[in-house]
Amino acid sequence: MNKQIKVGDKLQIHCYKHNGKLHQVCDEAIVLDVGTDYIIVANNRAKLTEADGRSYHAKEPAILFFYKKRWYNVIGQLKEYGLFYYCNIATPYIIDGDIIKYIDYDLDLRVFPDGGFKVLDYNEYNYHRKLMNYPSDIELIIKNELSNLIELKRKNAGPFEVGLISKYYKIYKDLEKNNLNN
Numbered sequence: 758m759n760k761q762i763k764v765g766d767k768l769q770i771h772c773y774k775h776n777g778k779l780h781q782v783c784d785e786a787i788v789l790d791v792g793t794d795y796i797i798v799a800n801n802r803a804k805l806t807e808a809d810g811r812s813y814h815a816k817e818p819a820i821l822f823f824y825k826k827r828w829y830n831v832i833g834q835l836k837e838y839g840l841f842y843y844c845n846i847a848t849p850y851i852i853d854g855d856i857i858k859y860i861d862y863d864l865d866l867r868v869f870p871d872g873g874f875k876v877l878d879y880n881e882y883n884y885h886r887k888l889m890n891y892p893s894d895i896e897l898i899i900k901n902e903l904s905n906l907i908e909l910k911r912k913n914a915g916p917f918e919v920g921l922i923s924k925y926y927k928i929y930k931d932l933e934k935n936n937l938n939n
Contacts, residue, residue: 762852764788765932768798770821770857772847775889780861782806786821789928794825796850796857799929820925822916823850823857828902829866830859831915833922839870840922844906846899862891862899866906868917874910876903 762768770783783805786798799820806812820833826849834841844866847859863882868874886896909915916922 760854762788762791762796764790764928765936766855768852768855768857770798771859772845773858773860775860775862775885775891775895778808780808786857787929787932789820789925789932796823796852797821797925798823798857799925801929801933818926818929820922820929823859825849827905828862828898829906831906831917833916833925835922835926841870842866842868842874842910842917844868846903846906862895864899864903866903866910868910874907876907 766788768786768788770786771779772781772783774780783800783803785800785803787800788796788798790797797820799818800815801818802814802816803819804812804814815834816836818835820835822831822833824830828846828848830845830847830850832843832845834843845859846862846864846866848862850857850859852858863878863885865877866874867877882899885891891899910917913919
């Protein structure tokens with residue numbers, strides 16, 4: 758049975774592919790908010806380890822939104838030259854112990870500071886779709902959720918709401934400050 762996750766807890770994030778193979782591990786995610794169907798976490802210069810063992814550190818702080826009923830997750834990246842979003846089309850998350858887990862379905866939405874956006878990785882999606890035989894119902898979900906995500910961005914709603922990343926980044930900084938003082 759999973760323990761009750763609460764604000765301030767430190768988790769890891771494990772990303773898998775459709776075939777069940779581990780794709781990437783993020784070593785740190787500090788819980789900022791937990792709702793009935795979402796969890797919001799943050800990190801700063803997190804260590805990311807790829808399936809082949811290569812690892813590197815992200816270059817900036819990030820606020821990450823995971824959902825229990827949506828087939829995507831959203832990463833707000835606080836870069837020196839503006840707020841970027843990297844959105845993964847992926848299964849709803851599950852919590853397994855101290856690990857957030859999800860399956861990545863290749864397609865990504867990149868949102869730029871000027872509000873423009875671009876869908877990435879169609880070739881990777883088509884390659885894995887054939888290689889791993891994505892079922893037709895999953896393909897339909899992926900296309901619908903990508904459309905839903907683009908619509909949210911167009912409306913500046915959900916994780917794209919103006920000021921939301923700043924609000925959660927302040928919570929993160931306050932938690933970090935409190936941890937240093939304890």
